[in-house]
Amino acid sequence: MRVIKIDKKDWESGVGKLFGDYSLFGPVKQGAFHNFAPLEKGQMPDLDYVNTRLSPKSVVYPQCETMFEYTLDETQPDHHVNKEIAKDYSPRAVLGIRPCDVKAIDLVNINFDNPQYQDPWWVQRRDALTTVALGCNNPCATCFCTTAGTGPFDDSCADVLLADMGDHYLAKVRTEKGEALVGKAGWSQDAAGEAGAMDDLAKQAESKISSKIETGKLASKVTTELYDADFWEDVAFSCINCGTCTYLCPTCWCFDIQDEVQGKDGCRMRNWDTCMSGLFTLHGTGHNPRPNKTARVRQRFMHKLKYYVDKYGDGIGCVGCGRCVQQCPVNIDIRRVCELMNRFEPGKECA
Ligand code: SF4
Ligand code: SF4
Numbered sequence: 457m458r459v460i461k462i463d464k465k466d467w468e469s470g471v472g473k474l475f476g477d478y479s480l481f482g483p484v485k486q487g488a489f490h491n492f493a494p495l496e497k498g499q500m501p502d503l504d505y506v507n508t509r510l511s512p513k514s515v516v517y518p519q520c521e522t523m524f525e526y527t528l529d530e531t532q533p534d535h536h537v538n539k540e541i542a543k544d545y546s547p548r549a550v551l552g553i554r555p556c557d558v559k560a561i562d563l564v565n566i567n568f569d570n571p572q573y574q575d576p577w578w579v580q581r582r583d584a585l586t587t588v589a590l591g592c593n594n595p596c597a598t599c600f601c602t603t604a605g606t607g608p609f610d611d612s613c614a615d616v617l618l619a620d621m622g623d624h625y626l627a628k629v630r631t632e633k634g635e636a637l638v639g640k641a642g643w644s645q646d647a648a649g650e651a652g653a654m655d656d657l658a659k660q661a662e663s664k665i666s667s668k669i670e671t672g673k674l675a676s677k678v679t680t681e682l683y684d685a686d687f688w689e690d691v692a693f694s695c696i697n698c699g700t701c702t703y704l705c706p707t708c709w710c711f712d713i714q715d716e717v718q719g720k721d722g723c724r725m726r727n728w729d730t731c732m733s734g735l736f737t738l739h740g741t742g743h744n745p746r747p748n749k750t751a752r753v754r755q756r757f758m759h760k761l762k763y764y765v766d767k768y769g770d771g772i773g774c775v776g777c778g779r780c781v782q783q784c785p786v787n788i789d790i791r792r793v794c795e796l797m798n799r800f801e802p803g804k805e806c807a
Contacts, residue, residue, distance in 0.1 A: 457628055457629065457630045458646070460627050460647050461626055462618075462627055462643045466642075473642060475497045475498070478548055478549040479546060482495050483505045485502055485505075491510050492512035503551075512557050512706070516581040522541050524724040525721070526722050528720040543577060545580040545581060549587070552590045556777045557777065558589050559610060561587070561613070586634065587613070587615050593620055595664055600665065603670075604771070605770075605771040615629075615634035616628065616634040621653065667791065669776060671772050674772070674798055677798075679763075682758070682762055682797060685796075688754045695732070698732070705774075707774055708728075731756055732749075733752075734752070761793075761797055
């Protein structure tokens with residue numbers, strides 16, 4: 457790992473040089489919100505943002521993607537055969553991603569790239585990705601990353617971590633991918649002597665985060681007792697199962713597979729899906745093991761805060777970005793639900 461300095465006057469020209477080697481993604485203003493989007497040649501990422509409404513997970517895991525195509529035309533020799541379609545796995549880089557969102561990509565990686573299963577599309581896009589994170593100098597009031605296993609300047613996952621120092625950026629270049637990117641951009645000014653200033657900025661940012669999530673006792677809870685807790689009815693009461701919390705979450709990974717047929721031509725699509733939808737678990741028989749919204753709300757929180765904790769032993773399935781807290785139309789707050797779960801004692805429930 458090394459630290460370099462990027463003068464802001466050299467930022468735009470450096471990014472400009474990257475367009476030839478990478479498909480670039482970055483935060484752009486879309487209406488009232490920022491979201492991550494592909495950058496047109498010469499377009500700069502808008503780094504003057506706090507957080508995006510949707511997470512950048514779509515850079516490696518598109519909201520909708522075609523997996524296969526086929527024909528039902530029996531005059532064709534390959535009718536009814538699924539054919540994988542060509543995809544773009546050329547190098548891509550995401551600029552200005554927040555450290556918590558990079559951490560979330562690593563977290564989701566557990567689901568798509570593990571000894572039992574390697575999702576070919578995820579793995580190839582993940583391998584093609586270089587992440588240039590931007591530390592958060594001024595986290596939102598709803599950020600609780602420091603108690604969710606990450607932080608505003610978490611440098612454990614990104615290939616490059618930038619710190620905005622006013623007239624220049626300091627960049628921790630952590631990986632070979634990061635070295636390749638800064639080399640192509642022509643950024644090389646050694647700034648080892650300023651590493652301490654970056655650490656000071658990180659401490660200042662961490663001290664601004666007062667929002668917390670209580671997780672210390674989750675692992676010791678008995679799953680079946682937590683599952684049967686009385687508080688789920690109250691937690692779920694106001695939920696409208698809109699799915700907003702799951703679609704904008706950087707760590708939600710559920711999908712559905714649908715066939716779309718027009719005439720005799722068809723394609724098989726993979727689309728993000730949400731455990732908050734009643735259709736998500738509806739069986740072909742008509743049986744639904746999660747038949748009501750209480751069961752669905754419980755599943756969302758039990759998955760992130762209990763099943764994930766028990767299965768991986770690596771903290772909670774949430775990075776504390778606060779998006780679901782900000783955007784839930786009825787103000788259901790994962791911090792409050794986690795507190796109920798963490799404090800739960802069978803027979804001693806309190807609101
Ligand atoms: S965003 Fe809120 S109302 Fe919508 S599904 Fe999630 S918890 Fe329920
Ligand atoms: S559960 Fe909420 S706070 Fe946690 S990572 Fe997902 S959107 Fe962010």
